[in-house]
Amino acid sequence: MTEKTYDVVAIGNAIVDVMSFADEAFIVRENMRKGTMQLIDRDRGETLYAAMGPATEVSGGSAANTLAGMSSLGAKTAFIGKVANDDLGRIFRHDLRAVGVTFDSVESTLEAGTGRCLIAVTPDGQRTMNTYLGAAGVLDESDIDAALISGAKIFYTEGYMWFNDDTKKAIRKGFEIAKAAGTKVAFSLSDAFCVEGNRDDFLALIDEHFDILFCNEAEACALYPGLSFEAVLDKLQGQCEIVAVTCSEKGSRILTRDQRITVAPLTVAKVVDTTGAGDLYAAGFMYGLTHGLTLEQSGHLGSACASEIITHLGARAQKPLTRLLAA
Amino acid sequence: MTEKTYDVVAIGNAIVDVMSFADEAFIVRENMRKGTMQLIDRDRGETLYAAMGPATEVSGGSAANTLAGMSSLGAKTAFIGKVANDDLGRIFRHDLRAVGVTFDSVESTLEAGTGRCLIAVTPDGQRTMNTYLGAAGVLDESDIDAALISGAKIFYTEGYMWFNDDTKKAIRKGFEIAKAAGTKVAFSLSDAFCVEGNRDDFLALIDEHFDILFCNEAEACALYPGLSFEAVLDKLQGQCEIVAVTCSEKGSRILTRDQRITVAPLTVAKVVDTTGAGDLYAAGFMYGLTHGLTLEQSGHLGSACASEIITHLGARAQKPLTRLLAA
Numbered sequence: 001m002t003e004k005t006y007d008v009v010a011i012g013n014a015i016v017d018v019m020s021f022a023d024e025a026f027i028v029r030e031n032m033r034k035g036t037m038q039l040i041d042r043d044r045g046e047t048l049y050a051a052m053g054p055a056t057e058v059s060g061g062s063a064a065n066t067l068a069g070m071s072s073l074g075a076k077t078a079f080i081g082k083v084a085n086d087d088l089g090r091i092f093r094h095d096l097r098a099v100g101v102t103f104d105s106v107e108s109t110l111e112a113g114t115g116r117c118l119i120a121v122t123p124d125g126q127r128t129m130n131t132y133l134g135a136a137g138v139l140d141e142s143d144i145d146a147a148l149i150s151g152a153k154i155f156y157t158e159g160y161m162w163f164n165d166d167t168k169k170a171i172r173k174g175f176e177i178a179k180a181a182g183t184k185v186a187f188s189l190s191d192a193f194c195v196e197g198n199r200d201d202f203l204a205l206i207d208e209h210f211d212i213l214f215c216n217e218a219e220a221c222a223l224y225p226g227l228s229f230e231a232v233l234d235k236l237q238g239q240c241e242i243v244a245v246t247c248s249e250k251g252s253r254i255l256t257r258d259q260r261i262t263v264a265p266l267t268v269a270k271v272v273d274t275t276g277a278g279d280l281y282a283a284g285f286m287y288g289l290t291h292g293l294t295l296e297q298s299g300h301l302g303s304a305c306a307s308e309i310i311t312h313l314g315a316r317a318q319k320p321l322t323r324l325l326a327a
Numbered sequence: 328m329t330e331k332t333y334d335v336v337a338i339g340n341a342i343v344d345v346m347s348f349a350d351e352a353f354i355v356r357e358n359m360r361k362g363t364m365q366l367i368d369r370d371r372g373e374t375l376y377a378a379m380g381p382a383t384e385v386s387g388g389s390a391a392n393t394l395a396g397m398s399s400l401g402a403k404t405a406f407i408g409k410v411a412n413d414d415l416g417r418i419f420r421h422d423l424r425a426v427g428v429t430f431d432s433v434e435s436t437l438e439a440g441t442g443r444c445l446i447a448v449t450p451d452g453q454r455t456m457n458t459y460l461g462a463a464g465v466l467d468e469s470d471i472d473a474a475l476i477s478g479a480k481i482f483y484t485e486g487y488m489w490f491n492d493d494t495k496k497a498i499r500k501g502f503e504i505a506k507a508a509g510t511k512v513a514f515s516l517s518d519a520f521c522v523e524g525n526r527d528d529f530l531a532l533i534d535e536h537f538d539i540l541f542c543n544e545a546e547a548c549a550l551y552p553g554l555s556f557e558a559v560l561d562k563l564q565g566q567c568e569i570v571a572v573t574c575s576e577k578g579s580r581i582l583t584r585d586q587r588i589t590v591a592p593l594t595v596a597k598v599v600d601t602t603g604a605g606d607l608y609a610a611g612f613m614y615g616l617t618h619g620l621t622l623e624q625s626g627h628l629g630s631a632c633a634s635e636i637i638t639h640l641g642a643r644a645q646k647p648l649t650r651l652l653a654a
Binding site: 018020021049050052053054055056057058059068086087088091094095096098099113114312313314316317318319 | 345347348376377379380381382383384385386395413414415418421422423425426440441639640641643644645646
């Protein structure tokens with residue numbers, strides 16, 4: 001493997017989160033499935049926004065959150081994604097670059113604005129997401145930067161991208177580029193809904209392409225309906241070099257071909273907003289993998305990053321995460 | 328006085344705050360005067376934004392923050408201000424309306440985008456503000472809605488508006504409308520810099536127009552250079568019906584023609600960001616004035632609102648303030 005310029009290069013949805021605290025009744029009234037993500041169209045986006053309370057805007061996007069976290073820890077990262085020429089696009093680009101992520105993808109010139117995710121955060125800190133993809137939804141093969149992907153130790157992407165045929169085709173091209181360049185492929189299953197809608201695809205990709213798989217308990221179980229969590233772990237073990245399964249307040253499980261590691265959870269005094277917990281776990285974990293930490297240390301760093309992000313609104317660290325490296 | 332539709336109608340700068348935590352070195356390096364507001368042009372805005380860390384966007388604007396706080400408490404309010412037809416303008420309008428503030432001012436059609444305030448928040452929670460007024464800077468007489476102002480118990484505006492002759496003329500027209508309609512006029516001195524640049528104007532307005540004056544210790548002292556704070560209070564007492572002077576962690580002082588009330592401070596466990604503390608004091612205070620509370624109770628409610636806002640990033644309440652009314 002030749003010297004790599006980046007620790008991780010990722011393709012992801014370029015999204016600004018529009019976050020508002022809401023009560024449980026709002027989730028019911030707006031017909032949302034609590035704790036999940038659903039795609040919405042522009043009209044629904046406008047109706048829902050009008051129904052939402054005052055909001056705070058924070059750059060988001062699952063893979064982008066992961067890169068931002070990694071860069072905040074000191075890793076070298078680059079992002080491939082699509083914004084429009086508007087305020088939200090400038091905000092998204094600024095926030096990635098400001099934390100040190102390389103992000104040079106060209107803007108969309110179509111009418112659709114930069115993608116946004118309307119997030120209702122309930123009093124228990126749970127987030128329910130409604131994503132209008134906008135410009136993020138038009139990423140295609142022309143956006144794939146082969147040199148960038150070849151120059152990375154890990155090429156990472158998110159299950160949330162698995163909605164559009166052109167985008168899937170583009171990402172599959174990325175997998176081939178990675179394979180040819182000796183770049184590991186990492187993937188997040190993102191949401192149980194994504195798994196339900198793409199089960200066969202994801203199972204085939206796990207088999208053929210993924211070296212590192214991130215998921216939570218619900219997403220793992222959605223891959224193999226009807227099996228217990230432990231049986232699902234038996235199925236997953238050995239299918240990729242590394243499978244990291246987050247289990248919220250129960251910590252995480254790391255499976256390699258020949259070992260299983262249980263990472264103890266960290267206690268958090270007050271959970272404000274769980275948005276980005278999984279993304280930041282992946283950030284800490286991949287930072288560890290690319291910086292000589294053991295799998296267990298990488299899992300602990302993932303937990304530390306996730307624990308930090310849920311103490312405030314938004315999935316981007318408000319202060320440098322390097323302080324977590326000393327722990 | 329005829330029945331009034333609104334408790335408070337305000338004219339203010341329509342601004343979205345772009346907030347980022349920064350260290351003290353950043354303040355020095357960027358040549359800012361810590362704790363103050365300065366106006367910047369578009370080019371400086373872009374350079375400074377590029378130098379800032381990852382940010383969070385929260386609707387702001389001093390008088391708008393005050394109205395948002397009042398509406399969150401349950402008051403009836405309306406805002407007059409100028410946004411552009413862009414994402415930030417839609418965010419600003421949504422956030423005011425979502426909390427119940429009437430805001431029907433027409434958008435600017437000029438090229439300048441919606442105003443934004445680049446705010447560096449240092450580890451001590453102090454905020455240093457750099458405002459690009461954009462569309463907010465072109466408010467003129469055509470934006471003055473006489474029926475709205477006449478229909479309010481209090482017409483409120485901010486010293487931050489005192490930069491542009493057309494805007495000043497518009498607001499002076501508002502003062503005349505208020506006077507004719509039996510609407511009280513309230514004003515915030517906003518910033519010691521605003522006072523220094525407009526001392527004679529402000530002294531004359533205090534004399535002729537203001538019924539209620541809000542300021543902090545530094546702003547009050549900037550009105551009468553060379554005098555001690557107690558001597559300044561002697562000067563101010565009786566010049567308006569009510570003068571409310573906030574003194575940060577020392578609480579506040581309320582002066583009427585014949586009494587002086589000292590409002591004890593509230594202790595805050597952890598100050599995250601002081602942005603909007605004065606604005607929210609004014610919110611609680613004017614809510615009290617328009618809802619039958621005593622001056623002392625109004626001052627306490629102002630302190631409670633200010634104490635809440637400094638526990639999180641941004642000058643808008645993230646959850647309803649009505650819970651403070653029970654205290």
